[in-house]
Amino acid sequence: MAAPGSNGEWMVVGPRRGMPRRGIREKPMVRAKALEERESWTPIDSENDPEGVLKLTCKVELLMKKMESSLFYHALMKQIEDPEVFGCFIRVLGSSSQMQMVVYGIGSIESYEPPRLQLSLALLMKRKFSWIGDIEVFDPILSKMECEVLESLGCRILSINEQGRRNVLKPTLFFMPHCEADLYNNLLQANWSADSLKRIALFGNSFHTYKLASELNGSIVQSAKHVLAAAEFADEFKVEIVSDDFLRAFHDSSWHFFGSVLESKLPSIFS
Ligand SMILES: C[S@@+](CC[C@H](N)C(=O)[O-])C[C@H]1O[C@@H](n2cnc3c(N)ncnc32)[C@H](O)[C@@H]1O
Incomplete structure (x- = not known):
C-alpha cells in the first residue's frame, strides 16, 4: 500500500529506499533545496564512464522491451486511447500537433528500478504517439553518467532547476x-489561470489521494494548497496496476487534466 506522508512525500511500504545497494556506486548526497529559487544546474560529479553509459543504456532498452510486452503497458495504452482520456489530451493539444514532455523528478536511473521503469514508459509513449514531442x-x-544515458536515449537535460x-x-x-x-504545487501555482492550466496534462501522484489524505491529516495542506484546490476540478484518471512488477513504480498514479475550469471559478489562493 502507498500513502502520502505527513510532508507530502510518497511512501510505499517495502524495501527501504535510499540505501545504496552493493555494487552500485554511491551517489553524492544532494539535499533537496527549498523549492523556491530557479538556478542553473550541472551534475555534481564529473566522472567519465563510457562503459557505464553503454551498460545502463542497454539496461533501459531491455526494460523498455519488457515493459512493451507487459499487461500493465497494454492496459495503460488502452486507457490513453479510451475516448474520454484521449479527448482530454486532444483538448490540451488544441490546435498544436504535438505536446512536449517534461520529466521532473525521475530519480536515480542508475540505482533504482522504479525510475528506470518510469523512464521506459516515457520513452515508449514518445515512440508510440506521434503527438508527443521532445522530452x-x-x-x-542525476549524475553526469545518468545525464549521458538520458541524452543517448533522445532526452534533453535541463540546465536550469526550474523548481x-x-x-x-x-x-x-x-x-x-x-x-x-511541493513540486506539483509549484507547477500549478506558476500556471494558476484557466488559460495556462488547459495546456497542461500531468502524470503524477493522485490529487484525489492527496485530498483524502488532507482530510485525515491536515499537515499536507500548507505545501499543497494549489494541489488540493486543483483536485476539486481536475479530470483525474487513475492508473490501473494490473501486475505487481509495476507496483512500486506506478502505484497511486493518475493522469490529470485541468481544462474544464473557468477563470471565474478558479479559487484565489494566497500563500
Ligand atoms: C520521491 S522521489 C521520486 C523518484 C522516482 N520518480 C521514484 O518514483 O522513485 C522525488 C524526486 O524528485 C526530485 N526533485 C527534487 N526537487 C526537484 C526539482 N526541483 N525538479 C525536479 N526534480 C526534483 C528528487 O531529487 C527525487 O529524485
Whole structure:
C-alpha cells in the first residue's frame, strides 16, 4: 500500500529506499533545496564512464522491451486511447500537433528500478504517439553518467532547476512520477489561470489521494494548497496496476487534466 506522508512525500511500504545497494556506486548526497529559487544546474560529479553509459543504456532498452510486452503497458495504452482520456489530451493539444514532455523528478536511473521503469514508459509513449514531442528531463540528483544515458536515449537535460515553476506557453505533458507535493504545487501555482492550466496534462501522484489524505491529516495542506484546490476540478484518471512488477513504480498514479475550469471559478489562493 502507498500513502502520502505527513510532508507530502510518497511512501510505499517495502524495501527501504535510499540505501545504496552493493555494487552500485554511491551517489553524492544532494539535499533537496527549498523549492523556491530557479538556478542553473550541472551534475555534481564529473566522472567519465563510457562503459557505464553503454551498460545502463542497454539496461533501459531491455526494460523498455519488457515493459512493451507487459499487461500493465497494454492496459495503460488502452486507457490513453479510451475516448474520454484521449479527448482530454486532444483538448490540451488544441490546435498544436504535438505536446512536449517534461520529466521532473525521475530519480536515480542508475540505482533504482522504479525510475528506470518510469523512464521506459516515457520513452515508449514518445515512440508510440506521434503527438508527443521532445522530452526534457530534470532531477537535481542525476549524475553526469545518468545525464549521458538520458541524452543517448533522445532526452534533453535541463540546465536550469526550474523548481517545477515552468510557465506553460504551449501544450505540455508533465511526467512527474511520485514527485513530492511541493513540486506539483509549484507547477500549478506558476500556471494558476484557466488559460495556462488547459495546456497542461500531468502524470503524477493522485490529487484525489492527496485530498483524502488532507482530510485525515491536515499537515499536507500548507505545501499543497494549489494541489488540493486543483483536485476539486481536475479530470483525474487513475492508473490501473494490473501486475505487481509495476507496483512500486506506478502505484497511486493518475493522469490529470485541468481544462474544464473557468477563470471565474478558479479559487484565489494566497500563500
Ligand atoms: C520521491 S522521489 C521520486 C523518484 C522516482 N520518480 C521514484 O518514483 O522513485 C522525488 C524526486 O524528485 C526530485 N526533485 C527534487 N526537487 C526537484 C526539482 N526541483 N525538479 C525536479 N526534480 C526534483 C528528487 O531529487 C527525487 O529524485
